Amino acid sequence: MSYSQQTPVTYDALVVGGGIGGLAAAWELTRAGLRPLLIEARGYTGGLVAGGAIGGVRMDLGAEGFVIRGDAITQMVDALGLEVVGPSGGGARLFLPPLGGADAGPGAEPDPARGWRLHRFLRDAYLGIPADPLADDVVAVIGADGAARAARDAELAGSVGTSPQDPADLAAFVRTRMGEAVLDRLVRPIVAGIHTADPADLAADTVAPGLRQATARLGSLQAAVTEMLERRRARRRGGGAADVTVAGGLFRLTDALRAAIEAAGGRVLTRTGAQWLRPADDGWEVGIAPTTRGATPSAEPVAAGPEQVVRTRRVMLACSATAALRLLAGAPGVDTALEVPVGSPIARFTLVARAPELTGAPVGSGLLVAPAAPGQVPVRAKALSHLSVKWPWIGEELRRLHGGAAPEQDEVHALRLSYGRPGEPRPQVELDDVLNDVAVLTGVRIPRADVIDSMLVRWDGTLPPVTPAYRERTRRLLAEVAPLEGLAVTGAWVAGTGIAAVVAHAREQAAALAGADSTSRVVTPEGHV
Known part of the structure; x- marks a missing residue:
C-alpha cells in the first residue's frame, strides 16, 4: 500500500460505492445539509439497478422491484416525487413437476413439458x-x-x-x-x-x-x-402486492437519487475508486484514483491513474465486500479476515418479439421454475417475466413504437428469462435456447425472424447466499467498526438481502454519520468551494 503525498482535498463526507446503498446514503447525507462526494469505480451508478433500451424501450436490466419492509424506501420514493406501483398481469405462476413424479401413461402424446405444469x-x-x-x-x-x-x-x-x-x-x-x-x-x-x-x-x-x-x-x-x-x-402501497416497483421502472429511482444528490451540492464521480483508507487528524483520509475495467466484467475495477487524497470527517463504505474489506484494513481494530460467499453466475436474456399469441398473458406476469436434478427439468431457464404485461408502461411504449393502439391489439411483447443456479457452471445462453424455453413455458413458439431485439446481461456473483454463519460474522465486523467515529459500512453484504433492507440500513448509517457536528465546506479538486 502506498500513500499519496498530495495536499488533501476536503469534503463534508465521502461515500464509496454508487449502488442503491451508496446513493441512498449520499442522499440521506444531503438531507442533513451535507454535500458529499460519492465515488463509483464502475462507469455508471445504480449497481444492480440499471436501465437499458431494448426494442427502443428503456427497461430494467437488473433488479426490477422490491418487497416493502418498513417505510425507508417508500419515504424516499415519495420524497423524490416518484410513485410505488404493483405488478399487473393477474399474478405469477410456479412451473412444477407432477406431484409424486407421475408420468403420462402409455400412448400419450409427446409432452415437451414432461408433465410439468403451471400453478398460480x-x-x-x-x-x-x-x-x-x-x-x-x-x-x-x-x-x-x-x-x-x-x-x-x-x-x-x-x-x-x-x-x-x-x-x-x-x-x-x-x-x-x-x-x-x-x-x-x-x-x-x-x-x-x-x-x-x-x-x-x-x-x-x-x-x-x-x-x-x-x-x-x-x-x-x-x-x-x-x-x-x-x-x-x-x-396499501402498490395495491398491497408482495413485490412492487417505481412507476416507469426501478432505474428511475437511482436516476432520481443521483440527480437529487447533485442538485443538493453533492458530487458524483464514476470510474473513480478508493484505494486505501487511514485515520487522520479529526477524521479520515482516503486515496482515490481513476479506474478501468478489471480482468472480467464482474471483477473489481483497477486503478488506472494518479491518486488524489480526500480528507473528511465522514466515510461511508457502500461498496462491494471485497473493496470494503480492503479499505477496512486501514481502520484500527477491525478484523478483516472474512470469507465472503460467492454468488451464482446469473444471465438474464431479454427479447422483444412479435408474438400476438402472447396477448392473453398465458403465464400471467411471469413464472418461477422449480429446481430439480440435472436432466429432470424440461427447460434451462429458472424464471420468465412477461415484462410488457407485468409493467404496463413497457407494453404501452412497445405499442407506440411498433404498432397496436390498445392492449387487445398487442402483437409485440417483451419477455425476460433468467438463467443460473447454485452449483451450476456459468450459463451459456443463445437466442435459440431462449426461444425453446419460451415455447415450453408459454406454449407459444416465436420464430427467430419475429424477434425485433434482444439483450443478454450477466450479473455474475452479485447475489451471494447469506448463511447464518456469515450473518453472524458480519455482525461482529459491524460491531468493530461502530466505535470508530466517522466511519460506517453498508451494502447488501452487511445489510441483508433485498433493496428495501439495503436502503433502510444505508439511510440509518448515513443519518448516524451526519450526526457528527461539522462546519466544513465542500472543496472540489479544482479548489472551488
Whole structure:
C-alpha cells in the first residue's frame, strides 16, 4: 500500500460505492445539509439497478422491484416525487413437476413439458409459506397429505424451530414447522428464483426478518404468515402486492437519487475508486484514483491513474465486500479476515418479439421454475417475466413504437428469462435456447425472424447466499467498526438481502454519520468551494 503525498482535498463526507446503498446514503447525507462526494469505480451508478433500451424501450436490466419492509424506501420514493406501483398481469405462476413424479401413461402424446405444469402463486402466502395450509390452492400444489402435514404446524409449540439451539437456515425452519412438501414445492422454487440460492444456505432471519420471532410469539408459522400479510395489506402501497416497483421502472429511482444528490451540492464521480483508507487528524483520509475495467466484467475495477487524497470527517463504505474489506484494513481494530460467499453466475436474456399469441398473458406476469436434478427439468431457464404485461408502461411504449393502439391489439411483447443456479457452471445462453424455453413455458413458439431485439446481461456473483454463519460474522465486523467515529459500512453484504433492507440500513448509517457536528465546506479538486 502506498500513500499519496498530495495536499488533501476536503469534503463534508465521502461515500464509496454508487449502488442503491451508496446513493441512498449520499442522499440521506444531503438531507442533513451535507454535500458529499460519492465515488463509483464502475462507469455508471445504480449497481444492480440499471436501465437499458431494448426494442427502443428503456427497461430494467437488473433488479426490477422490491418487497416493502418498513417505510425507508417508500419515504424516499415519495420524497423524490416518484410513485410505488404493483405488478399487473393477474399474478405469477410456479412451473412444477407432477406431484409424486407421475408420468403420462402409455400412448400419450409427446409432452415437451414432461408433465410439468403451471400453478398460480398461492393467494395467501409469504415466500411460498401458506397462511392456511388446508386452502384449496395449497392442496392443489402440494397434495392432501402435504397439506395435512403442513397444518400440523398449528399443533406444535411456538418454540419448535425457533429456539437458539435450532438450525438458523430457512429450509430447516420451514421443514420443521410445515414439512417437506411446503419446502420443496412452494418455498424452494420461490426462494431460489428470488435469491439464486437454496433456502438451506440462507439465514431465515435475513431472508424473512421477524418470521421466526413472530412464530415463537404467536405459536405457529401460519399465524406468523397471516400477521405479515395483514401488515402488508394495511400499507396499501402498490395495491398491497408482495413485490412492487417505481412507476416507469426501478432505474428511475437511482436516476432520481443521483440527480437529487447533485442538485443538493453533492458530487458524483464514476470510474473513480478508493484505494486505501487511514485515520487522520479529526477524521479520515482516503486515496482515490481513476479506474478501468478489471480482468472480467464482474471483477473489481483497477486503478488506472494518479491518486488524489480526500480528507473528511465522514466515510461511508457502500461498496462491494471485497473493496470494503480492503479499505477496512486501514481502520484500527477491525478484523478483516472474512470469507465472503460467492454468488451464482446469473444471465438474464431479454427479447422483444412479435408474438400476438402472447396477448392473453398465458403465464400471467411471469413464472418461477422449480429446481430439480440435472436432466429432470424440461427447460434451462429458472424464471420468465412477461415484462410488457407485468409493467404496463413497457407494453404501452412497445405499442407506440411498433404498432397496436390498445392492449387487445398487442402483437409485440417483451419477455425476460433468467438463467443460473447454485452449483451450476456459468450459463451459456443463445437466442435459440431462449426461444425453446419460451415455447415450453408459454406454449407459444416465436420464430427467430419475429424477434425485433434482444439483450443478454450477466450479473455474475452479485447475489451471494447469506448463511447464518456469515450473518453472524458480519455482525461482529459491524460491531468493530461502530466505535470508530466517522466511519460506517453498508451494502447488501452487511445489510441483508433485498433493496428495501439495503436502503433502510444505508439511510440509518448515513443519518448516524451526519450526526457528527461539522462546519466544513465542500472543496472540489479544482479548489472551488
